[in-house]
Amino acid sequence: MLGAQVFDAGGQRWTLFLGNAAQCAVEEQYGKGFFAVVADAVPDVDAETALAIASAMSGDAMPSLSVATMEKMASAMRRVRLSVLRDLAWHGLQRHHPGVTLDEVSDVADQLGQHRFGEVIGNAIRAAQGRGEGQKEDDRPVAPGKPSTRRRAPTGKGSSRNGPAPGSTSPPSG
Structure with missing residues (x-):
């Protein structure tokens, strides 16, 4: 899943994903847009x-x-606002860990340490904005599963690229 943050804490593997469902849940909880909540949490x-x-x-x-x-x-x-960061993580963990509690998320934060916990959430927020891993150098996302194409020279004979050869006739259209 593009943008999912996978990490280990407390002897368990966790997957945090701030996708549409998590963003909507945050908006419902706080009564404002997802990125407004993020802006309030992180100065x-x-x-x-x-x-x-x-x-x-x-x-x-x-x-x-x-x-x-x-x-x-x-x-x-x-x-x-550490409580908001914890809430973002809680909503982001729900998809892959239904039933995870706020206390468990706090324990994960304590086990990771504030810096690593903030790093995981920051990466998930950047992914929610369409930035992060899987970005092109100009900050545009790479389409999943689609390799970048290289520019190729035109194909075919020179006469077909430039129209019919002088003096040739086209078959009648029918």
């Missing part, structure tokens, strides 16, 4: 701040950051 941050947040969430040593970047990071971290 817009610049690359330096995002890197600092990822380092902090993964437990890596913090890079040397300016005071301004630290303030932006703290502000962005206050706006991240």
Whole structure:
């Protein structure tokens, strides 16, 4: 399934897919569009701040950051809604793991760690937007099961490409 995120946690293989059914369930739960929910859960941050947040969430040593970047990071971290990320994962897991509970999703998040959990959800969100794995370099999706075609030279004899040869006659149409 294009866009499905497969990962292991707690000795189990999980498949998270934010397809149409999951997106509709999120919209019904929150009373607004899927990508509006995503935008509310994950603040817009610049690359330096995002890197600092990822380092902090993964437990890596913090890079040397300016005071301004630290303030932006703290502000962005206050706006991240972990409950919404958990809900997105819960809805995305339902297709392949019916009956999975919010507590189980929280346990999965704890086992993966916030950085890896966020990575899985981020990949699923990008796939829901039509981006992610299976993308062409210009960010257009590759059609599943369809190899890209190469441009070929015209086929056939030169006379057939350029119309009938001078002095030839066409058979009568009937």
